[in-house]
Amino acid sequence: MYKFIDLFAGIGGFRIGFERAGYQCVFSSEIDSHAREMYFHNFSEYPVGDIREIDVKTIPNFDILLAGFPCQPFSIAGEKKGFNDIRGTLFFDIAKIVEYHLPKVVILENVKHFKNHDRGKTLATVLNTLNNLGYTTNWNLLNAINFGVPQNRERTIIVGCLDKIEFDFNKLKKIKAKKLKDILENDNQENFEYLKEEEYTLITNPKQQLSGLIFAGYRNKNIRVNGIRPDTKHLSRVHKQPNRIYSSEGSHPTLSSQESAGRYYILHDGKVRKLTLRECYRLMGFPDDFKLIGSKSKLYNRVGNSIVIPMVEEIANQVKQQLLNPNCTPNHYHSPQQMSLFDFGLSYH
Ligand SMILES: C[S@@+](CC[C@H](N)C(=O)[O-])C[C@H]1O[C@@H](n2cnc3c(N)ncnc32)[C@H](O)[C@@H]1O
Structure with a gap:
Protein backbone atom coordinates (compact mmCIF):
# COMPACT_ATOMS: atom_id res chain seq x y z
CA MET A 1 0.00 0.00 0.00
CA TYR A 2 1.40 3.43 -0.94
CA LYS A 3 1.93 5.78 2.00
CA PHE A 4 1.21 9.50 2.07
CA ILE A 5 1.62 12.44 4.42
CA ASP A 6 -1.16 15.01 4.86
CA LEU A 7 0.37 18.48 5.36
CA PHE A 8 -1.77 21.59 6.01
CA ALA A 9 -4.31 18.86 6.65
CA GLY A 10 -7.30 21.05 7.60
CA ILE A 11 -10.16 18.62 8.18
CA GLY A 12 -8.68 15.89 6.01
CA GLY A 13 -10.30 16.33 2.58
CA PHE A 14 -7.10 15.21 0.85
CA ARG A 15 -6.86 12.28 3.24
CA ILE A 16 -10.36 10.92 2.58
CA GLY A 17 -9.79 11.05 -1.19
CA PHE A 18 -6.47 9.20 -0.99
CA GLU A 19 -7.73 6.66 1.54
CA ARG A 20 -10.69 5.88 -0.74
CA ALA A 21 -8.21 5.21 -3.54
CA GLY A 22 -6.38 2.70 -1.33
CA TYR A 23 -3.47 4.74 0.06
CA GLN A 24 -2.43 4.89 3.73
CA CYS A 25 -1.83 8.06 5.75
CA VAL A 26 1.29 7.86 7.94
CA PHE A 27 1.65 11.47 9.15
CA SER A 28 -0.39 14.67 9.32
CA SER A 29 0.24 18.30 10.30
CA GLU A 30 -2.21 21.14 10.97
CA ILE A 31 -1.82 24.25 13.14
CA ASP A 32 -5.45 25.30 13.72
CA SER A 33 -6.84 23.93 16.99
CA HIS A 34 -10.42 23.57 15.73
CA ALA A 35 -9.33 21.78 12.55
CA ARG A 36 -7.11 19.47 14.65
CA GLU A 37 -10.07 18.66 16.90
CA MET A 38 -12.25 17.78 13.90
CA TYR A 39 -9.42 15.73 12.43
CA PHE A 40 -9.14 13.80 15.69
CA HIS A 41 -12.87 13.05 15.83
CA ASN A 42 -12.87 11.80 12.26
CA PHE A 43 -9.51 10.02 11.95
CA SER A 44 -8.68 9.22 15.62
CA GLU A 45 -5.40 11.10 15.46
CA TYR A 46 -4.29 14.61 16.28
CA PRO A 47 -2.13 16.05 13.50
CA VAL A 48 1.26 17.39 14.56
CA GLY A 49 1.04 21.20 14.89
CA ASP A 50 3.06 23.95 13.20
CA ILE A 51 4.93 22.62 10.15
CA ARG A 52 7.75 25.09 10.82
CA GLU A 53 8.61 23.24 14.00
CA ILE A 54 8.68 19.72 12.59
CA ASP A 55 12.03 17.96 12.58
CA VAL A 56 11.95 16.39 9.11
CA LYS A 57 13.82 13.34 10.37
CA THR A 58 10.89 12.39 12.62
CA ILE A 59 8.52 11.95 9.66
CA PRO A 60 8.20 8.26 8.77
CA ASN A 61 8.94 7.04 5.23
CA PHE A 62 6.27 7.84 2.66
CA ASP A 63 5.66 7.81 -1.10
CA ILE A 64 3.41 10.84 -1.63
CA LEU A 65 3.38 14.28 -0.07
CA LEU A 66 0.03 16.13 -0.08
CA ALA A 67 -0.27 19.80 0.79
CA GLY A 68 -2.97 22.44 0.24
CA PHE A 69 -0.74 25.24 1.48
CA PRO A 70 -1.41 28.95 2.09
CA CYS A 71 -0.24 31.22 -0.71
CA GLN A 72 2.58 33.66 0.20
CA PRO A 73 4.83 35.75 -2.04
CA PHE A 74 8.50 34.83 -2.41
CA SER A 75 10.73 37.83 -1.99
CA ILE A 76 13.52 37.21 -4.48
CA ALA A 77 11.80 34.75 -6.75
CA GLY A 78 13.53 33.90 -9.97
CA GLU A 79 17.12 34.51 -8.95
CA LYS A 80 17.81 30.80 -9.03
CA LYS A 81 19.31 30.76 -5.58
CA GLY A 82 17.49 27.55 -4.73
CA PHE A 83 16.19 27.57 -1.19
CA ASN A 84 17.13 31.22 -0.71
CA ASP A 85 14.20 32.11 -2.96
CA ILE A 86 11.66 30.54 -0.65
CA ARG A 87 13.19 30.88 2.83
CA GLY A 88 10.71 32.08 5.46
CA THR A 89 7.62 30.84 3.63
CA LEU A 90 5.49 27.80 4.34
CA PHE A 91 6.44 26.38 0.95
CA PHE A 92 10.03 26.37 2.24
CA ASP A 93 8.92 23.95 4.95
CA ILE A 94 7.32 21.69 2.34
CA ALA A 95 10.49 21.82 0.21
CA LYS A 96 12.67 20.91 3.21
CA ILE A 97 10.58 17.77 3.75
CA VAL A 98 10.72 16.96 0.01
CA GLU A 99 14.51 17.44 -0.07
CA TYR A 100 15.08 15.14 2.90
CA HIS A 101 12.59 12.35 2.04
CA LEU A 102 12.47 12.60 -1.78
CA PRO A 103 8.96 11.07 -2.07
CA LYS A 104 8.00 9.58 -5.43
CA VAL A 105 5.19 12.10 -5.87
CA VAL A 106 4.37 15.58 -4.54
CA ILE A 107 0.86 17.01 -4.93
CA LEU A 108 0.16 20.62 -4.08
CA GLU A 109 -3.18 22.40 -4.13
CA ASN A 110 -3.90 26.09 -4.14
CA VAL A 111 -6.52 28.67 -5.11
CA LYS A 112 -7.57 29.33 -8.70
CA HIS A 113 -5.54 32.53 -8.98
CA PHE A 114 -2.33 30.98 -7.71
CA LYS A 115 -0.90 31.16 -11.22
CA ASN A 116 -1.37 34.93 -11.24
CA HIS A 117 -0.08 35.48 -7.72
CA ASP A 118 2.80 37.98 -7.67
CA ARG A 119 2.60 38.14 -11.49
CA GLY A 120 3.31 34.43 -11.88
CA LYS A 121 6.47 34.45 -9.76
CA THR A 122 4.97 32.35 -6.99
CA LEU A 123 3.99 29.45 -9.25
CA ALA A 124 7.26 29.73 -11.18
CA THR A 125 9.27 29.54 -7.97
CA VAL A 126 7.32 26.53 -6.70
CA LEU A 127 7.89 24.70 -10.00
CA ASN A 128 11.56 25.72 -10.15
CA THR A 129 12.18 24.56 -6.61
CA LEU A 130 10.63 21.16 -7.33
CA ASN A 131 12.52 20.90 -10.64
CA ASN A 132 15.78 21.66 -8.87
CA LEU A 133 15.03 18.89 -6.40
CA GLY A 134 14.71 16.48 -9.35
CA TYR A 135 10.95 16.53 -9.94
CA THR A 136 9.15 16.63 -13.27
CA THR A 137 6.23 18.98 -12.72
CA ASN A 138 2.84 19.51 -14.32
CA TRP A 139 0.06 21.77 -13.18
CA ASN A 140 -3.52 22.51 -14.15
CA LEU A 141 -6.70 24.22 -13.05
CA LEU A 142 -9.36 21.68 -12.08
CA ASN A 143 -13.02 22.41 -11.48
CA ALA A 144 -14.99 20.37 -8.93
CA ILE A 145 -18.00 20.45 -11.24
CA ASN A 146 -16.17 18.03 -13.57
CA PHE A 147 -15.99 15.45 -10.80
CA GLY A 148 -19.68 14.99 -10.13
CA VAL A 149 -20.11 17.68 -7.49
CA PRO A 150 -22.52 20.59 -8.16
CA GLN A 151 -20.04 23.28 -7.09
CA ASN A 152 -18.21 25.57 -9.46
CA ARG A 153 -14.85 25.52 -7.67
CA GLU A 154 -11.59 25.88 -9.55
CA ARG A 155 -8.31 25.00 -7.93
CA THR A 156 -4.69 24.90 -9.05
CA ILE A 157 -3.18 21.43 -8.75
CA ILE A 158 0.57 20.82 -9.12
CA VAL A 159 1.90 17.29 -9.51
CA GLY A 160 5.62 16.57 -9.21
CA CYS A 161 7.12 13.16 -10.04
CA LEU A 162 10.63 12.07 -9.12
CA ASP A 163 10.77 9.40 -11.83
CA LYS A 164 10.77 11.81 -14.79
CA ILE A 165 7.16 11.00 -15.66
CA GLU A 166 4.74 13.69 -16.80
CA PHE A 167 1.33 13.61 -15.15
CA ASP A 168 -1.35 13.88 -17.83
CA PHE A 169 -4.30 15.83 -16.46
CA ASN A 170 -6.32 14.97 -19.57
CA LYS A 171 -6.60 11.39 -18.39
CA LEU A 172 -8.59 12.34 -15.28
CA LYS A 173 -12.02 10.76 -15.67
CA LYS A 174 -14.76 13.33 -15.64
CA ILE A 175 -18.11 12.65 -13.99
CA LYS A 176 -21.29 14.50 -14.95
CA ALA A 177 -22.21 16.89 -12.14
CA LYS A 178 -25.40 16.46 -10.17
CA LYS A 179 -27.71 19.42 -9.72
CA SER A 306 -11.13 22.21 2.30
CA ILE A 307 -10.81 20.33 -0.97
CA VAL A 308 -13.42 18.51 -3.05
CA ILE A 309 -13.09 14.82 -2.25
CA PRO A 310 -14.23 13.15 -5.52
CA MET A 311 -11.69 15.32 -7.39
CA VAL A 312 -8.92 14.24 -5.01
CA GLU A 313 -9.97 10.60 -5.33
CA GLU A 314 -9.67 10.72 -9.12
CA ILE A 315 -6.25 12.41 -8.87
CA ALA A 316 -5.20 9.65 -6.46
CA ASN A 317 -6.38 6.95 -8.90
CA GLN A 318 -4.53 8.53 -11.80
CA VAL A 319 -1.36 9.05 -9.78
CA LYS A 320 -1.37 5.30 -9.16
CA GLN A 321 -1.94 4.47 -12.80
CA GLN A 322 0.30 7.09 -14.38
CA LEU A 323 3.14 7.56 -11.90
CA LEU A 324 3.35 4.65 -9.44
CA ASN A 325 2.47 1.66 -11.61
CA PRO A 326 5.66 -0.46 -11.96
CA ASN A 327 5.14 -0.46 -15.75
CA CYS A 328 5.35 3.35 -15.94
CA THR A 329 8.40 4.54 -17.84
CA PRO A 330 9.97 8.00 -17.93
CA ASN A 331 8.42 10.27 -20.54
CA HIS A 332 10.23 13.49 -19.62
CA TYR A 333 13.85 13.60 -20.70
CA HIS A 334 14.82 17.22 -20.03
CA SER A 335 17.17 18.06 -17.22
CA PRO A 336 15.32 19.22 -14.09
CA GLN A 337 16.59 22.77 -14.65
CA GLN A 338 14.80 22.94 -18.00
CA MET A 339 11.74 24.61 -16.46
CA SER A 340 12.49 28.29 -16.65
CA LEU A 341 10.92 31.45 -15.36
CA PHE A 342 10.94 32.60 -19.00
CA ASP A 343 8.09 30.11 -19.50
CA PHE A 344 6.00 32.48 -17.41
CA GLY A 345 7.05 35.61 -19.22
CA LEU A 346 9.38 36.65 -16.41
CA SER A 347 13.02 37.51 -16.52
CA TYR A 348 15.78 36.73 -14.08
CA HIS A 349 16.78 40.40 -13.79
C1 LIG B 1 -6.20 25.58 2.43
S1 LIG B 1 -6.24 24.85 4.00
C2 LIG B 1 -6.06 23.15 3.59
C3 LIG B 1 -7.30 22.39 3.94
C4 LIG B 1 -7.26 20.89 3.71
N1 LIG B 1 -6.84 20.51 2.37
C5 LIG B 1 -8.63 20.28 4.01
O1 LIG B 1 -9.06 19.34 3.35
O2 LIG B 1 -9.31 20.76 4.92
C6 LIG B 1 -4.66 25.27 4.66
C7 LIG B 1 -4.46 24.78 6.08
O3 LIG B 1 -3.11 25.06 6.47
C8 LIG B 1 -3.11 25.28 7.87
N2 LIG B 1 -1.85 25.93 8.26
C9 LIG B 1 -1.51 27.23 8.08
N3 LIG B 1 -0.28 27.46 8.58
C10 LIG B 1 0.19 26.29 9.07
C11 LIG B 1 1.39 25.90 9.72
N4 LIG B 1 2.36 26.79 9.98
N5 LIG B 1 1.54 24.61 10.09
C12 LIG B 1 0.55 23.69 9.86
N6 LIG B 1 -0.64 24.01 9.26
C13 LIG B 1 -0.81 25.29 8.87
C14 LIG B 1 -4.36 26.14 8.07
O4 LIG B 1 -4.79 26.12 9.42
C15 LIG B 1 -5.34 25.49 7.10
O5 LIG B 1 -6.15 24.53 7.74
Whole structure:
Protein backbone atom coordinates (compact mmCIF):
# COMPACT_ATOMS: atom_id res chain seq x y z
CA MET A 1 0.00 0.00 0.00
CA TYR A 2 1.40 3.43 -0.94
CA LYS A 3 1.93 5.78 2.00
CA PHE A 4 1.21 9.50 2.07
CA ILE A 5 1.62 12.44 4.42
CA ASP A 6 -1.16 15.01 4.86
CA LEU A 7 0.37 18.48 5.36
CA PHE A 8 -1.77 21.59 6.01
CA ALA A 9 -4.31 18.86 6.65
CA GLY A 10 -7.30 21.05 7.60
CA ILE A 11 -10.16 18.62 8.18
CA GLY A 12 -8.68 15.89 6.01
CA GLY A 13 -10.30 16.33 2.58
CA PHE A 14 -7.10 15.21 0.85
CA ARG A 15 -6.86 12.28 3.24
CA ILE A 16 -10.36 10.92 2.58
CA GLY A 17 -9.79 11.05 -1.19
CA PHE A 18 -6.47 9.20 -0.99
CA GLU A 19 -7.73 6.66 1.54
CA ARG A 20 -10.69 5.88 -0.74
CA ALA A 21 -8.21 5.21 -3.54
CA GLY A 22 -6.38 2.70 -1.33
CA TYR A 23 -3.47 4.74 0.06
CA GLN A 24 -2.43 4.89 3.73
CA CYS A 25 -1.83 8.06 5.75
CA VAL A 26 1.29 7.86 7.94
CA PHE A 27 1.65 11.47 9.15
CA SER A 28 -0.39 14.67 9.32
CA SER A 29 0.24 18.30 10.30
CA GLU A 30 -2.21 21.14 10.97
CA ILE A 31 -1.82 24.25 13.14
CA ASP A 32 -5.45 25.30 13.72
CA SER A 33 -6.84 23.93 16.99
CA HIS A 34 -10.42 23.57 15.73
CA ALA A 35 -9.33 21.78 12.55
CA ARG A 36 -7.11 19.47 14.65
CA GLU A 37 -10.07 18.66 16.90
CA MET A 38 -12.25 17.78 13.90
CA TYR A 39 -9.42 15.73 12.43
CA PHE A 40 -9.14 13.80 15.69
CA HIS A 41 -12.87 13.05 15.83
CA ASN A 42 -12.87 11.80 12.26
CA PHE A 43 -9.51 10.02 11.95
CA SER A 44 -8.68 9.22 15.62
CA GLU A 45 -5.40 11.10 15.46
CA TYR A 46 -4.29 14.61 16.28
CA PRO A 47 -2.13 16.05 13.50
CA VAL A 48 1.26 17.39 14.56
CA GLY A 49 1.04 21.20 14.89
CA ASP A 50 3.06 23.95 13.20
CA ILE A 51 4.93 22.62 10.15
CA ARG A 52 7.75 25.09 10.82
CA GLU A 53 8.61 23.24 14.00
CA ILE A 54 8.68 19.72 12.59
CA ASP A 55 12.03 17.96 12.58
CA VAL A 56 11.95 16.39 9.11
CA LYS A 57 13.82 13.34 10.37
CA THR A 58 10.89 12.39 12.62
CA ILE A 59 8.52 11.95 9.66
CA PRO A 60 8.20 8.26 8.77
CA ASN A 61 8.94 7.04 5.23
CA PHE A 62 6.27 7.84 2.66
CA ASP A 63 5.66 7.81 -1.10
CA ILE A 64 3.41 10.84 -1.63
CA LEU A 65 3.38 14.28 -0.07
CA LEU A 66 0.03 16.13 -0.08
CA ALA A 67 -0.27 19.80 0.79
CA GLY A 68 -2.97 22.44 0.24
CA PHE A 69 -0.74 25.24 1.48
CA PRO A 70 -1.41 28.95 2.09
CA CYS A 71 -0.24 31.22 -0.71
CA GLN A 72 2.58 33.66 0.20
CA PRO A 73 4.83 35.75 -2.04
CA PHE A 74 8.50 34.83 -2.41
CA SER A 75 10.73 37.83 -1.99
CA ILE A 76 13.52 37.21 -4.48
CA ALA A 77 11.80 34.75 -6.75
CA GLY A 78 13.53 33.90 -9.97
CA GLU A 79 17.12 34.51 -8.95
CA LYS A 80 17.81 30.80 -9.03
CA LYS A 81 19.31 30.76 -5.58
CA GLY A 82 17.49 27.55 -4.73
CA PHE A 83 16.19 27.57 -1.19
CA ASN A 84 17.13 31.22 -0.71
CA ASP A 85 14.20 32.11 -2.96
CA ILE A 86 11.66 30.54 -0.65
CA ARG A 87 13.19 30.88 2.83
CA GLY A 88 10.71 32.08 5.46
CA THR A 89 7.62 30.84 3.63
CA LEU A 90 5.49 27.80 4.34
CA PHE A 91 6.44 26.38 0.95
CA PHE A 92 10.03 26.37 2.24
CA ASP A 93 8.92 23.95 4.95
CA ILE A 94 7.32 21.69 2.34
CA ALA A 95 10.49 21.82 0.21
CA LYS A 96 12.67 20.91 3.21
CA ILE A 97 10.58 17.77 3.75
CA VAL A 98 10.72 16.96 0.01
CA GLU A 99 14.51 17.44 -0.07
CA TYR A 100 15.08 15.14 2.90
CA HIS A 101 12.59 12.35 2.04
CA LEU A 102 12.47 12.60 -1.78
CA PRO A 103 8.96 11.07 -2.07
CA LYS A 104 8.00 9.58 -5.43
CA VAL A 105 5.19 12.10 -5.87
CA VAL A 106 4.37 15.58 -4.54
CA ILE A 107 0.86 17.01 -4.93
CA LEU A 108 0.16 20.62 -4.08
CA GLU A 109 -3.18 22.40 -4.13
CA ASN A 110 -3.90 26.09 -4.14
CA VAL A 111 -6.52 28.67 -5.11
CA LYS A 112 -7.57 29.33 -8.70
CA HIS A 113 -5.54 32.53 -8.98
CA PHE A 114 -2.33 30.98 -7.71
CA LYS A 115 -0.90 31.16 -11.22
CA ASN A 116 -1.37 34.93 -11.24
CA HIS A 117 -0.08 35.48 -7.72
CA ASP A 118 2.80 37.98 -7.67
CA ARG A 119 2.60 38.14 -11.49
CA GLY A 120 3.31 34.43 -11.88
CA LYS A 121 6.47 34.45 -9.76
CA THR A 122 4.97 32.35 -6.99
CA LEU A 123 3.99 29.45 -9.25
CA ALA A 124 7.26 29.73 -11.18
CA THR A 125 9.27 29.54 -7.97
CA VAL A 126 7.32 26.53 -6.70
CA LEU A 127 7.89 24.70 -10.00
CA ASN A 128 11.56 25.72 -10.15
CA THR A 129 12.18 24.56 -6.61
CA LEU A 130 10.63 21.16 -7.33
CA ASN A 131 12.52 20.90 -10.64
CA ASN A 132 15.78 21.66 -8.87
CA LEU A 133 15.03 18.89 -6.40
CA GLY A 134 14.71 16.48 -9.35
CA TYR A 135 10.95 16.53 -9.94
CA THR A 136 9.15 16.63 -13.27
CA THR A 137 6.23 18.98 -12.72
CA ASN A 138 2.84 19.51 -14.32
CA TRP A 139 0.06 21.77 -13.18
CA ASN A 140 -3.52 22.51 -14.15
CA LEU A 141 -6.70 24.22 -13.05
CA LEU A 142 -9.36 21.68 -12.08
CA ASN A 143 -13.02 22.41 -11.48
CA ALA A 144 -14.99 20.37 -8.93
CA ILE A 145 -18.00 20.45 -11.24
CA ASN A 146 -16.17 18.03 -13.57
CA PHE A 147 -15.99 15.45 -10.80
CA GLY A 148 -19.68 14.99 -10.13
CA VAL A 149 -20.11 17.68 -7.49
CA PRO A 150 -22.52 20.59 -8.16
CA GLN A 151 -20.04 23.28 -7.09
CA ASN A 152 -18.21 25.57 -9.46
CA ARG A 153 -14.85 25.52 -7.67
CA GLU A 154 -11.59 25.88 -9.55
CA ARG A 155 -8.31 25.00 -7.93
CA THR A 156 -4.69 24.90 -9.05
CA ILE A 157 -3.18 21.43 -8.75
CA ILE A 158 0.57 20.82 -9.12
CA VAL A 159 1.90 17.29 -9.51
CA GLY A 160 5.62 16.57 -9.21
CA CYS A 161 7.12 13.16 -10.04
CA LEU A 162 10.63 12.07 -9.12
CA ASP A 163 10.77 9.40 -11.83
CA LYS A 164 10.77 11.81 -14.79
CA ILE A 165 7.16 11.00 -15.66
CA GLU A 166 4.74 13.69 -16.80
CA PHE A 167 1.33 13.61 -15.15
CA ASP A 168 -1.35 13.88 -17.83
CA PHE A 169 -4.30 15.83 -16.46
CA ASN A 170 -6.32 14.97 -19.57
CA LYS A 171 -6.60 11.39 -18.39
CA LEU A 172 -8.59 12.34 -15.28
CA LYS A 173 -12.02 10.76 -15.67
CA LYS A 174 -14.76 13.33 -15.64
CA ILE A 175 -18.11 12.65 -13.99
CA LYS A 176 -21.29 14.50 -14.95
CA ALA A 177 -22.21 16.89 -12.14
CA LYS A 178 -25.40 16.46 -10.17
CA LYS A 179 -27.71 19.42 -9.72
CA LEU A 180 -27.71 21.31 -6.46
CA LYS A 181 -31.21 19.92 -5.73
CA ASP A 182 -29.79 16.37 -5.82
CA ILE A 183 -27.62 16.94 -2.75
CA LEU A 184 -30.14 18.81 -0.57
CA GLU A 185 -31.34 17.47 2.77
CA ASN A 186 -35.00 16.58 2.67
CA ASP A 187 -35.34 15.25 6.18
CA ASN A 188 -34.05 18.28 8.09
CA GLN A 189 -36.84 20.75 7.34
CA GLU A 190 -37.13 22.03 10.90
CA ASN A 191 -33.61 23.45 10.59
CA PHE A 192 -34.08 25.18 7.26
CA GLU A 193 -33.56 28.94 7.52
CA TYR A 194 -36.04 30.44 5.05
CA LEU A 195 -36.09 34.07 3.96
CA LYS A 196 -39.42 35.91 4.09
CA GLU A 197 -40.76 36.95 0.68
CA GLU A 198 -40.14 40.63 1.39
CA GLU A 199 -36.47 39.88 2.07
CA TYR A 200 -35.56 38.97 -1.50
CA THR A 201 -36.20 39.72 -5.16
CA LEU A 202 -36.32 37.02 -7.80
CA ILE A 203 -35.38 37.82 -11.37
CA THR A 204 -37.60 36.75 -14.25
CA ASN A 205 -36.32 34.07 -16.63
CA PRO A 206 -33.08 33.17 -14.88
CA LYS A 207 -30.62 31.58 -17.31
CA GLN A 208 -28.02 28.95 -16.70
CA GLN A 209 -24.48 30.27 -17.13
CA LEU A 210 -21.69 28.27 -18.75
CA SER A 211 -20.37 27.57 -15.28
CA GLY A 212 -23.59 25.72 -14.46
CA LEU A 213 -24.82 28.43 -12.06
CA ILE A 214 -28.36 29.76 -12.34
CA PHE A 215 -28.47 33.19 -10.72
CA ALA A 216 -32.07 33.42 -9.53
CA GLY A 217 -32.24 36.62 -7.49
CA TYR A 218 -30.80 38.60 -4.62
CA ARG A 219 -31.45 39.55 -1.04
CA ASN A 220 -32.94 43.01 -0.48
CA LYS A 221 -30.08 43.79 1.82
CA ASN A 222 -28.00 46.72 3.07
CA ILE A 223 -27.17 48.37 -0.13
CA ARG A 224 -24.47 50.94 -0.64
CA VAL A 225 -26.25 54.04 -1.88
CA ASN A 226 -23.43 56.59 -1.93
CA GLY A 227 -21.74 56.89 -5.27
CA ILE A 228 -24.20 54.57 -7.01
CA ARG A 229 -25.55 55.69 -10.39
CA PRO A 230 -29.34 56.21 -10.56
CA ASP A 231 -31.33 53.01 -11.15
CA THR A 232 -28.40 50.69 -10.49
CA LYS A 233 -28.99 50.17 -6.77
CA HIS A 234 -30.00 46.56 -7.27
CA LEU A 235 -26.67 45.86 -8.98
CA SER A 236 -24.72 46.78 -5.89
CA ARG A 237 -26.81 44.24 -3.99
CA VAL A 238 -26.28 41.67 -6.66
CA HIS A 239 -22.54 42.10 -6.80
CA LYS A 240 -22.10 41.08 -3.19
CA GLN A 241 -21.78 37.30 -3.16
CA PRO A 242 -23.62 36.78 0.17
CA ASN A 243 -26.64 38.56 -1.31
CA ARG A 244 -26.96 36.30 -4.31
CA ILE A 245 -29.51 33.54 -4.61
CA TYR A 246 -28.92 30.54 -6.88
CA SER A 247 -31.45 28.08 -8.21
CA SER A 248 -31.22 24.47 -7.03
CA GLU A 249 -31.68 23.43 -10.68
CA GLY A 250 -28.07 24.46 -11.37
CA SER A 251 -24.78 24.31 -9.49
CA HIS A 252 -23.45 26.39 -6.58
CA PRO A 253 -20.59 28.91 -6.59
CA THR A 254 -17.36 28.30 -4.65
CA LEU A 255 -17.81 27.92 -0.91
CA SER A 256 -15.46 30.45 0.66
CA SER A 257 -13.09 30.06 3.61
CA GLN A 258 -13.94 33.68 4.56
CA GLU A 259 -17.68 33.03 4.90
CA SER A 260 -18.28 32.22 8.55
CA ALA A 261 -22.00 33.10 8.56
CA GLY A 262 -22.92 30.53 5.91
CA ARG A 263 -24.70 33.09 3.71
CA TYR A 264 -25.28 30.67 0.84
CA TYR A 265 -28.84 31.23 -0.37
CA ILE A 266 -30.71 28.94 -2.73
CA LEU A 267 -34.07 28.96 -4.47
CA HIS A 268 -35.64 25.53 -4.13
CA ASP A 269 -39.29 24.51 -4.57
CA GLY A 270 -40.26 28.17 -4.93
CA LYS A 271 -38.76 29.19 -1.57
CA VAL A 272 -35.47 30.81 -0.64
CA ARG A 273 -33.38 29.39 2.17
CA LYS A 274 -29.81 29.02 3.38
CA LEU A 275 -27.89 25.87 2.62
CA THR A 276 -27.54 23.80 5.78
CA LEU A 277 -24.07 22.99 7.10
CA ARG A 278 -24.49 19.37 6.06
CA GLU A 279 -25.39 20.50 2.54
CA CYS A 280 -22.20 22.60 2.43
CA TYR A 281 -20.15 19.54 3.42
CA ARG A 282 -21.96 17.48 0.76
CA LEU A 283 -20.99 20.16 -1.78
CA MET A 284 -17.36 19.28 -1.03
CA GLY A 285 -18.08 15.56 -1.28
CA PHE A 286 -17.83 14.80 2.45
CA PRO A 287 -19.83 11.71 3.51
CA ASP A 288 -22.78 12.19 5.85
CA ASP A 289 -21.04 10.31 8.67
CA PHE A 290 -18.26 12.93 8.70
CA LYS A 291 -18.44 14.44 12.19
CA LEU A 292 -19.04 18.18 12.39
CA ILE A 293 -17.55 19.41 15.66
CA GLY A 294 -17.58 22.92 17.17
CA SER A 295 -19.25 26.23 16.38
CA LYS A 296 -21.18 26.82 13.16
CA SER A 297 -18.94 29.72 12.13
CA LYS A 298 -15.81 27.60 12.39
CA LEU A 299 -17.50 24.74 10.53
CA TYR A 300 -18.32 27.13 7.67
CA ASN A 301 -14.69 28.35 7.56
CA ARG A 302 -13.33 24.81 7.58
CA VAL A 303 -15.53 23.58 4.75
CA GLY A 304 -14.65 26.58 2.56
CA ASN A 305 -10.96 25.88 3.16
CA SER A 306 -11.13 22.21 2.30
CA ILE A 307 -10.81 20.33 -0.97
CA VAL A 308 -13.42 18.51 -3.05
CA ILE A 309 -13.09 14.82 -2.25
CA PRO A 310 -14.23 13.15 -5.52
CA MET A 311 -11.69 15.32 -7.39
CA VAL A 312 -8.92 14.24 -5.01
CA GLU A 313 -9.97 10.60 -5.33
CA GLU A 314 -9.67 10.72 -9.12
CA ILE A 315 -6.25 12.41 -8.87
CA ALA A 316 -5.20 9.65 -6.46
CA ASN A 317 -6.38 6.95 -8.90
CA GLN A 318 -4.53 8.53 -11.80
CA VAL A 319 -1.36 9.05 -9.78
CA LYS A 320 -1.37 5.30 -9.16
CA GLN A 321 -1.94 4.47 -12.80
CA GLN A 322 0.30 7.09 -14.38
CA LEU A 323 3.14 7.56 -11.90
CA LEU A 324 3.35 4.65 -9.44
CA ASN A 325 2.47 1.66 -11.61
CA PRO A 326 5.66 -0.46 -11.96
CA ASN A 327 5.14 -0.46 -15.75
CA CYS A 328 5.35 3.35 -15.94
CA THR A 329 8.40 4.54 -17.84
CA PRO A 330 9.97 8.00 -17.93
CA ASN A 331 8.42 10.27 -20.54
CA HIS A 332 10.23 13.49 -19.62
CA TYR A 333 13.85 13.60 -20.70
CA HIS A 334 14.82 17.22 -20.03
CA SER A 335 17.17 18.06 -17.22
CA PRO A 336 15.32 19.22 -14.09
CA GLN A 337 16.59 22.77 -14.65
CA GLN A 338 14.80 22.94 -18.00
CA MET A 339 11.74 24.61 -16.46
CA SER A 340 12.49 28.29 -16.65
CA LEU A 341 10.92 31.45 -15.36
CA PHE A 342 10.94 32.60 -19.00
CA ASP A 343 8.09 30.11 -19.50
CA PHE A 344 6.00 32.48 -17.41
CA GLY A 345 7.05 35.61 -19.22
CA LEU A 346 9.38 36.65 -16.41
CA SER A 347 13.02 37.51 -16.52
CA TYR A 348 15.78 36.73 -14.08
CA HIS A 349 16.78 40.40 -13.79
C1 LIG B 1 -6.20 25.58 2.43
S1 LIG B 1 -6.24 24.85 4.00
C2 LIG B 1 -6.06 23.15 3.59
C3 LIG B 1 -7.30 22.39 3.94
C4 LIG B 1 -7.26 20.89 3.71
N1 LIG B 1 -6.84 20.51 2.37
C5 LIG B 1 -8.63 20.28 4.01
O1 LIG B 1 -9.06 19.34 3.35
O2 LIG B 1 -9.31 20.76 4.92
C6 LIG B 1 -4.66 25.27 4.66
C7 LIG B 1 -4.46 24.78 6.08
O3 LIG B 1 -3.11 25.06 6.47
C8 LIG B 1 -3.11 25.28 7.87
N2 LIG B 1 -1.85 25.93 8.26
C9 LIG B 1 -1.51 27.23 8.08
N3 LIG B 1 -0.28 27.46 8.58
C10 LIG B 1 0.19 26.29 9.07
C11 LIG B 1 1.39 25.90 9.72
N4 LIG B 1 2.36 26.79 9.98
N5 LIG B 1 1.54 24.61 10.09
C12 LIG B 1 0.55 23.69 9.86
N6 LIG B 1 -0.64 24.01 9.26
C13 LIG B 1 -0.81 25.29 8.87
C14 LIG B 1 -4.36 26.14 8.07
O4 LIG B 1 -4.79 26.12 9.42
C15 LIG B 1 -5.34 25.49 7.10
O5 LIG B 1 -6.15 24.53 7.74
